[in-house]
Amino acid sequence: MNSVPVVVLSILTGTWARIYLLRIDYRIYPSYPQGYVIHVMLGAIAAFLGAVAVPAIISKDYQAATFLALAATQFREIRTLERETLSNMEATELVPRGKAYIEGIARVFEARNYLALLTALLTSLTAYLTPGATAVKFGCALIFGALLPVLIRPVVQGQVIGDVADVEIAPIEFDGPMLIVADVRIMNIGLETVRQVYRKQGLGVIIKPRNPNATATLANVGQRQAIAHDAAGQLGIHKDIDEPDYTPLVRRQISTGCVVMAIVPSEPQPEALLTAVRNVPILEGARKKPLASRAGRLVD
Secondary structure (H helix, E strand, C coil), rough: CCHHHHHHHHHHHHHHHHHHHCCCCCCCCCCCCCCCCCCCCCCHHHHHHHHHHHHHHCCHHHHHHHHHHHHHHHHHHHHHHHHHHHHHHHHHHHCCCCCHHHHHHHHHHHHHHHHHHHHHHHHHHHHHHHHCCCHHHHHHHHHHHHHHHHHHHHCCCCHHHHHEEEEEEEEEEEECCCECCCCCEECCCHHHHHHHHHHHHHHHECCCCCCCHHHHHHHHHHHHHHHHHHHHHHHCCCCCCHHHHHHEEEEEEECCCCEEEEECCCCCHHHHHHHHCCCCCCCCCCCCCHHEEEEEEHHH
């Protein structure tokens, strides 16, 4: 079978996989059109690396197949690119993402290029292994390559806060100048005018973990910073530069492991805040599973 059409088909399906997994969400990242162009082209390169591997091996050109090792270097560069870009943008955010969130985003972009390579490689392999006429081989490879990203996407999306914890509105109170949410002291607010703003349009939430794994995950400082950033990004924030009193803070309730947050959003809609917090992704670097260990199970 002619390897050129197989390679072309595999590159197209691999590039389609990268495009399918690439989207702009509320974080406005990647940007459009520059960010799209960069990631689609990198996805096409990854697809090319996967597409030519099977024909090279079948033709016993093992030396040509070894350039798959270049993919690891290329994808590490993608991760570095994303990390540096987001880190450079951090100073422009009223509520920063935090290093853990940035690292998580960088890992996602690296992994999705591996998926583009895998899709192209498996498409090529399907074309060669499917018995029958050439048209049948190409038809099966095309269907498999087109459906694979759709099947993979739910697996790679990961969990969100709403999957591991219950999120509820909690009242904002003051003990003198001390801001309190669900009996947790958040910060000292000296100006009465600022306290009045919190009383008028401030919102508090309490996040109750459902098991020790969730408790350990929510204890991570990077995970808590991600919650504050996403909530502020989606609801807006009553804050400008050099106004630390309005910075949303996330604190732990030490006795229970619950997490609370006080925020003054531009639009004080409780249900919108609950939805935003529930959809904050669980960061890979923050995920903990103490119940997977014997000691953790004994504690539980």
